[in-house]
Amino acid sequence: MLAIYEYLFGAASFVPHGYCLAWRPDLIAIHALSDGVIALSYFSIPIALILLLNKREDLAFKRTFGLFALFIFSCGVTHLTAMIMLWEPYYGAQGMVKAVTAMISVVTAISLWPLLPKVLALPGPGQLRKMNTQLAAEIAEKNAAQVNLHQAYQQVEAQVVERTRELQALNQRLQDDVRRRSLLEEELREKAAQLIATNAELERFAYIASHDLQEPLRKIQAFGDLLKSEYETVLPDEAVEYVRIMQNAAYRMNKQTKDILTLSRLSWDSIQFDSLDLAEVVEEVAFDLKERIEEAGGKLEVGPLPGIPGDRTQIRLLMQNLLVNAFKYREPDSIPEVHVEATLHDTGAPGTGGACVEISVRDNGIGFAQEDAERIFSIFQRLHGRSEFDGTGIGLAICKKIVENHNGAIEAVSSLGKGAVFNIRLPTSQPERREIHAGTDTAV
Amino acid sequence: MQAQTQRYSVLMVDDDPEDGVLVQKAIASSGPKVDFQFVASGAEVLDYLFTEGRFTDRSSAPRPNLILLDLNMPGVDGFSVLKQIKSDMDLRRIPVVVLTTSEAETDIVKSYDFGANTFITKPSSFSDMIEVMTSLKSYWFDAARLPTA
Structure with missing residues (x-):
């Protein structure tokens, strides 16, 4: 333990770095100040990076950012030791710090090279702007489409309303038609009933024609016959001829009424x-x-x-x-x-x-x-x-x-x-x- | 054929007395003599047959052997008369000849349904009437046998 401490901070046989600068205050000041400012600056950079890492969880290459933070930090430590070295000759410690820094630098550098193409593949701000513009255009297009869609929807809705109105009107017309038709049917039924009544009247007329009209004709014929059969011998020929003519006429009329009856029956018989x-x-x-x-x-x-x-x-x-x-x-x-x-x-x-x-x-x-x-x-x-x-x-x-x-x-x-x-x-x-x-x- | 041993009697009912004259003349000029009685209404023929009203004396209303019945009569019509005759245990045996001007099928059917023995439509000429009466007399009083009572 003691040996390590001696190796790191054993200063007995060395002179501080300021000695090399002959303790010239101006040189001491510029070295000390520059190293201090560099160290402070270097320390601030990893803090900013860590903050950034914490805030931006979607950030790519996080591990590399972490390595870089460590690298900057170790550089800062190197400059800090260089500043201390102006006054204290801990060359062992400084060497260790530098060695550590060197290792971190190598690792960082090595991890950086393969990353290069990947980083290059990431869209640059110009590209992003372009993409953004494109996206904006697409969005505008989509918005326009949506507007169109909405208009179309409104049109369809208007058409639906229109069609509904038409259908209602049609329905009304149909109902009217149905009502009119049932009225017509009613009328038709009445007409049919009238027709049946008329036919019944016709039937009565036909019967009257056949019965009541034929009845007197039958009498004319029959009594004419009787007249002839009983009085033919006592009647003058002319009188008998008149009777024959009367009977013929009656016979014809009889036949006619019968034919009319037949004809009228043909119209209304089933x-x-x-x-x-x-x-x-x-x-x-x-x-x-x-x-x-x-x-x-x-x-x-x-x-x-x-x-x-x-x-x-x-x-x-x-x-x-x-x-x-x-x-x-x-x-x-x-x-x-x-x-x-x-x-x-x-x-x-x-x-x-x-x-x-x-x-x-x-x-x-x-x-x-x-x-x-x-x-x-x-x-x-x-x-x-x-x-x-x-x-x-x-x-x-x-x-x-x-x-x-x-x-x-x-x-x-x-x-x-x-x-x-x-x-x-x-x-x-x-x-x-x-x-x-x-x-x-x-x-x- | 049976020999005519009795004098037959024909009763005619018709609201038309002129037809009565025609039938009477026709019957008279067709073969053997028969008694001919004439009444002019349905009510009267029922009185005659049931010896009521002015026919309470049987001698004024000899029981007929044949009835000539008109259908179309005011008041009691032929069908009612037919129904009453055919529903009487005694009178139903007297043959009833419907003699009418009607040619209607319904009247023909109804007459037979009610028990008429024959349906004849009145002929229009007197010679045809004589023919009808000759046939009737020949059939009912000669060919057919009727109860003696």
């Missing part, structure tokens, strides 16, 4: 579509007309006829009227020939354009001018005088009504003296049931 064998229907009608045909020596030729959906009573009446006409309208001495044929078509059904059956009834009778072809289907339209051909002028109107009830179409093709063809197109499929009117027959 129609039932069954699958009909048209051939069978025509056969039945032909059987009823057999006598009439044979009487005239006529001929009825019926081609193959298909099945059709139809109301049996109505289709029978249709074929009956057409065949009766075909045999009726001819020259008195001619031989009537009537053909009934049918062809199936994939298209051409009236209204729907679907598949249809075309039925044609062709005769070799007197025919009619083509310009009358439409007129003959109207009620009470007759082309001939009663003396020529008997008829009520309702038969073809009935035919037309029946065809219409079956969603079909009827047309007549003819020219005077060349016979006539009646073409009927009926759809091959019908709705199951068509409610024309819920009519019922009732006794009055």
Whole structure:
């Protein structure tokens, strides 16, 4: 221990450094002061560095800063010892201090070199400024984008409000429509009820026509008969002839009221579509007309006829009227020939354009001018005088009504003296049931 | 065919007396003679059949073998008369021929439902009326057998 102390501070054999300066006060002063100031300054630097290290925790290269602080401190100690050495010759201690300082200097220097590229890699203030500017620009851009976004949001919000208003208006309109529609439906129901009432009235009228109007006619006919059968022998011929004319008129009127009744019933009776064998229907009608045909020596030729959906009573009446006409309208001495044929078509059904059956009834009778072809289907339209051909002028109107009830179409093709063809197109499929009117027959 | 051993009686009820005349004439001109009685209302025919009112004396109201019944009559109509006849244990055996101007299907159905034996729509000519009466007489008084009582 003592040896170390002696080595460090043993001054006995040395002179202080001031001695070398011949104790010249000016030199002593400048050395002492300079070393003191340097030492103080050097001591202050590590303090500042340590403070900085403590304050800036994110500082890079902390270890190097620490080494540098130690290095400056040790330099400060070196200068302090140099100042003391002016007066006290502790050369051992000074040497130790210098040695320590040298070691720290070496370590610091060595640790500094590899650091150089890393330090250079750190952005300089210029770069930082540039980056800062860039960042500022980016921020400004982002801000602008945000403003835009906000504006867009406001626009969308405005649109939403607008759309909501539109939807509300639309909704209101729809509600109005619904209200109007229900009003219309109500009106329609009322109209339907009125229609049913009207139909009921029609039904009553038809019944009155058939019953109450026919009743007096029946009396005229029956009592006319009675008059003839009981008094024919005592009455002058002229009187008997008058009675016959009266009865004929009554008979015609009777037939007419019956035909009108039939026609009016076709308008309001419900129609039932069954699958009909048209051939069978025509056969039945032909059987009823057999006598009439044979009487005239006529001929009825019926081609193959298909099945059709139809109301049996109505289709029978249709074929009956057409065949009766075909045999009726001819020259008195001619031989009537009537053909009934049918062809199936994939298209051409009236209204729907679907598949249809075309039925044609062709005769070799007197025919009619083509310009009358439409007129003959109207009620009470007759082309001939009663003396020529008997008829009520309702038969073809009935035919037309029946065809219409079956969603079909009827047309007549003819020219005077060349016979006539009646073409009927009926759809091959019908709705199951068509409610024309819920009519019922009732006794009055 | 059974030989005619008794004189048959026909009772007609119709609110139209003119039709009564026609039917009477038609019956008279069609084969064997029958008694013909005529009443002009539903109420009257019930009096007749149940021997009430002015018909309390049976001799003035001989029991008919056939009734010709009109449907459409003011007051007691044909259906009511039909119902009463057919619900009476005794009268129900008398055949009732509905003879009406109606051609309505509902009337036809209802008549048979109520027990009518025949439904005929009045023909419009007198010759047809004679034909109808001839058929009726031939059928009910000749071909068919009726209870003797």
